[in-house]
Amino acid sequence: MKKKFRYAQNAPFILDMKPGRYAWCSCGNSQKQPFCDGNHEETGMFPIIEVIEEEKQVAWCGCKSSQTPPFCDGTHKKFLE
Ligand code: FES
Numbered sequence: 001m002k003k004k005f006r007y008a009q010n011a012p013f014i015l016d017m018k019p020g021r022y023a024w025c026s027c028g029n030s031q032k033q034p035f036c037d038g039n040h041e042e043t044g045m046f047p048i049i050e051v052i053e054e055e056k057q058v059a060w061c062g063c064k065s066s067q068t069p070p071f072c073d074g075t076h077k078k079f080l081e
Contacts, residue, residue: 005043005064008033010079012059012072019054023047024070034060
């Protein structure tokens with residue numbers, strides 16, 4: 001059976017990041033949120049690759065509905081109403 005898109009959570013994953021290349025899970029099926037673990041197979045969706053240049057705190061979208069993925073833009077708040 002084909003896997004479907006799912007919400008990971010209705011809030012961002014706020015993480016302290018080190019410089020590097022990260023694959024943000026766009027389909028919500030990864031068990032390593034907010035990052036890809038390969039479980040997007042069969043969803044037709046793919047991770048978004050983001051390069052973090054410097055150490056900083058990042059709010060990775062957890063609802064998978066942000067208009068500015070892979071980052072939270074506040075869209076998740078409409079799911080809490
Ligand atoms: S968690 Fe998706 S927009 Fe905030």
